[in-house]
Amino acid sequence: MSKDAVVLKSNKYGLTLQLDGTIPFEELVRKVCEKFASSADFFGETSMILETIGRELSAEEGLVLIEAIELNSKIKVILLNENNELKDTRMLGQIDRFYKDDIFENAKIIRGSVSKNDVIESDSSLVILGDVKSKATVKAKGNIIVFGALEGTAHAGYPDNSGCYIVAGELNPKFIQIGTVTGEIKVQEKWSLRVRRKDSEPMGITVWNKELLAEPLSSGLLKRIK
Numbered sequence: 001m002s003k004d005a006v007v008l009k010s011n012k013y014g015l016t017l018q019l020d021g022t023i024p025f026e027e028l029v030r031k032v033c034e035k036f037a038s039s040a041d042f043f044g045e046t047s048m049i050l051e052t053i054g055r056e057l058s059a060e061e062g063l064v065l066i067e068a069i070e071l072n073s074k075i076k077v078i079l080l081n082e083n084n085e086l087k088d089t090r091m092l093g094q095i096d097r098f099y100k101d102d103i104f105e106n107a108k109i110i111r112g113s114v115s116k117n118d119v120i121e122s123d124s125s126l127v128i129l130g131d132v133k134s135k136a137t138v139k140a141k142g143n144i145i146v147f148g149a150l151e152g153t154a155h156a157g158y159p160d161n162s163g164c165y166i167v168a169g170e171l172n173p174k175f176i177q178i179g180t181v182t183g184e185i186k187v188q189e190k191w192s193l194r195v196r197r198k199d200s201e202p203m204g205i206t207v208w209n210k211e212l213l214a215e216p217l218s219s220g221l222l223k224r225i226k
Contacts, residue, residue: 006033008039014049014079014111016066021055028055032215045074047129047147048111052080078129078147102133113148114138120124128157143167166205171214178207184210 003029005020019028036043050066057065066077109123113130118137125142132138135150143164144156144190150168153175157164162179176185185205205214 006035006205009036010058011051014051016053018053018129019055019057025061025064029064032065032068034070036075039075042077043073046112047076047078049079049129050077107142107145108140114152132168132173140164161205167202167217169202171203171205176205176212178205178212181207181210181212185214187214207209 005023007018009018010017014042017032020031023031027215048146050069052062052065063082066080067077069077088193106124107127108120110120110126110128110130114128114132114136116133116135118133120136121154122140122142124140126138126144128138128139128144128146128148130146131148131156132146132150132152134151137154137160138144138152139155141161142156144154144166146154146166146168148168149170150166150173152171152173154166155177156166157179160180160183161184165179166176166178171185174186178181186208202217203214207211207213
């Protein structure tokens with residue numbers, strides 16, 4: 001291994017951190033802070049998937065490293081890939097179905113936002129590590145996951161698979177369609193007050209009784225889809 005305690009390597013979807021497995025964790029955190037502070041201008045403002053190798057981390061240690069990175073750079077860590085297991089740093093424990101379906105392996109992944117007037121299509125599922133801006137369009141034969149705000153048009157299950165779903169960190173779409181079902185999105189009544197809050201949690205949209213139904217991910221909506 002390199003003499004450096006922290007070595008940065010790029011990969012297909014983001015960044016790999018090769019970590020020294022012998023030094024105390026507190027010292028490792030300090031090295032991570034130094035490494036990303038010195039590289040902040042190089043990386044700029046971006047969202048990415050982070051992979052760690054060389055050292056086994058507890059869930060708490062993984063979150064500490066993510067915080068160290070984000071405090072010393074303009075990077076937003078969307079996913080942590082540890083021991084070949086993807087962990088969502090914001091929706092942890094709420095969207096485990098994504099991982100069981102290997103969606104990140106099979107999906108088309110867009111790093112960053114989909115801008116105004118852009119059209120993105122996928123023959124499988126689609127994962128956007130940013131926003132879908134107003135007047136932008138995303139279309140997928142499978143599911144659609146937007147880690148930021150969904151403000152444009154989204155069509156999952158294209159053309160006629162109504163068993164798919166759409167997930168967004170913030171939900172304010174211009175137009176939504178799943179399979180052949182479109183129209184107004186019905187929010188479960190018990191969640192309506194929470195959904196209107198500015199800091200509302202990520203939402204999942206599915207087809208239920210031939211209508212578009214939205215619920216917070218914590219409700220377990222996606223786990224009920226077979």
